[in-house]
Amino acid sequence: MDTTITRTTARWARWAAYAAGAWSLAYGGLGLWWALDGRGFPFGEGDVPDARAESLLGAATAAGTGPVIAALGAAGALLALVLARVRLRGVPRAAALVLAWAAALTLAVLVPDQRVLVAVAYAPIALVGLPWGWPPANYFEVALPWPVLNLLICMAGGALWGAAALAFQRRSAGCCQSCGRAEDGHSTWTRPAAAARWGRRAAYVAFAIPLFYAVVRWAWALKIPLLVPHEGLQWLHETGLVWAGAGLATLASLGGVLTLGLVQRWGEIWPRWVIGLAGRRVPPAFPVTFASVITVILASAGATAVRVTDWTDPVAWLANPITYWPLWAVALGVATAGYYLRRRGRCRRCGLI
Numbered sequence: 220m221d222t223t224i225t226r227t228t229a230r231w232a233r234w235a236a237y238a239a240g241a242w243s244l245a246y247g248g249l250g251l252w253w254a255l256d257g258r259g260f261p262f263g264e265g266d267v268p269d270a271r272a273e274s275l276l277g278a279a280t281a282a283g284t285g286p287v288i289a290a291l292g293a294a295g296a297l298l299a300l301v302l303a304r305v306r307l308r309g310v311p312r313a314a315a316l317v318l319a320w321a322a323a324l325t326l327a328v329l330v331p332d333q334r335v336l337v338a339v340a341y342a343p344i345a346l347v348g349l350p351w352g353w354p355p356a357n358y359f360e361v362a363l364p365w366p367v368l369n370l371l372i373c374m375a376g377g378a379l380w381g382a383a384a385l386a387f388q389r390r391s392a393g394c395c396q397s398c399g400r401a402e403d404g405h406s407t408w409t410r411p412a413a414a415a416r417w418g419r420r421a422a423y424v425a426f427a428i429p430l431f432y433a434v435v436r437w438a439w440a441l442k443i444p445l446l447v448p449h450e451g452l453q454w455l456h457e458t459g460l461v462w463a464g465a466g467l468a469t470l471a472s473l474g475g476v477l478t479l480g481l482v483q484r485w486g487e488i489w490p491r492w493v494i495g496l497a498g499r500r501v502p503p504a505f506p507v508t509f510a511s512v513i514t515v516i517l518a519s520a521g522a523t524a525v526r527v528t529d530w531t532d533p534v535a536w537l538a539n540p541i542t543y544w545p546l547w548a549v550a551l552g553v554a555t556a557g558y559y560l561r562r563r564g565r566c567r568r569c570g571l572i
Contacts, residue, residue, distance in 0.1 A: 232386035232396035239322075239383040240299025242376045247292015254285030261369035270366070273332050273523050295322060295380075302387040312391050319384035327377025331370040331519035333541075338362040338371075339516055340467050374515060395569035411561045415482070418557015422482045425550035429468075429475035432540040436468030446539070474513065478551060480506060481558040503562040510555040514548055521545035 253260045263271060263279030271277035276284065298318055301307070307315055341362050386396055394401045407413055438445035440461050444452045455461035480486030486506060489496040521544035528536050536542045 231382060232390070235379065235382035235386045236299045236303035239376070239379040240296040240303070242379050243292045243295030243299060243322075245292075246372070246376060247289045247296070250285050250288025250290075250292055252285075253281040254289055256281070259365065260285065261366040266366045267364065270332065270334060273527055275329055275332070275522075275526070298322075299383055302383055307391060316384060316388055316391075319380060319387060323377050323381035323384055325377070326373045326380060327515050328518045328522050330373045330377075331516075332523040333520040334362075334367045335370050335374065336516050336520040337467075338367055340470050341463070343470065370519075374519070378515070395566055397568040398563060398566040400566060400569060409560050414557040414560035418554050418561065419482045421550045421553035421557060422478050425478045425547060425554050426475045428543050428547040428550065429471035431543065433468040433472035433475075435540050436464045440465040478510070478554060481510065481554045486558065487562065503559065507555060507559050510551060510558070514552040514555060517544055517548035517551060521548045 259265070260279075260281035262274065262276035262284060265281065266274060266277070298315065301315060302319060345362070385399075389396045389399050392401070408417070435445055439447060439452055439455055442452065442456065447455075452461075455464070487501055489499050489501055491497045520541075524541040524544050528539065528542050530536060
């Protein structure tokens, strides 16, 4: 069992709320800029036309939404100051927690859409194809225009608010702000043995879902009309998008395989094929951080899938791979939590195991 934790990790609770407040104040300033007819409004009328139907803020306008963003930014900065400096109990504490976690969820999952997943997934494809001029488009213009970069900024704000909410929740409950343990003991489900059990089940689910997605996409690449009409398959081949989808599916299946590292020994000790690191201990922060980021990105794409799916046709959505993205995000998040709890070891701040 690992028994160390970095000093940065031990101190994160001290600055989390201040960082969230600073982000809110800065983004609220952008809202004021847009409300005053400043350029660069990234939602609704300022977004790519094809993406507006899939965006939560697809109908937003600078004149109508800018002032709301400015007001929410100011309110967020005030709430962050309360989380950092004020001791709350009872109903006020519960209200502050609800607001903080709601801010985290909205910014990290609901405001972003599937374009973040596409931008991240296609980055290695564009990098590999760069010497050969493929794909025949500028990656930054197509996958990372300003509206998508803005979504990444919102995700970063959501992560800061999640950290602020967690730090306040632990502090106000009398738990260690670094690890969340309490002197009077903690729930049995968080113990390493229990976390290993439920984490393993979640990891296998997170492994299986992208494989289903990959099978469908590669069937299309091989001109097999699996779950798609023949006309749609023909269009995918004519445009060449079928191969981009196959590449994305390959990366997704690779991610599914890597998920197994959360419950296998090679997720704790670097395997022999990792040159220069073979046999060494895998720092827990590396897979936890990487898997957490992918979980949030999948959750945002899953939220988009929920919005655009026609749930009145069970046959259609049961056969559509993207409708399983929310489940994939949940399974990966649970598996990541199980890995963290299993490997976190003794806390350097409170000394508890």
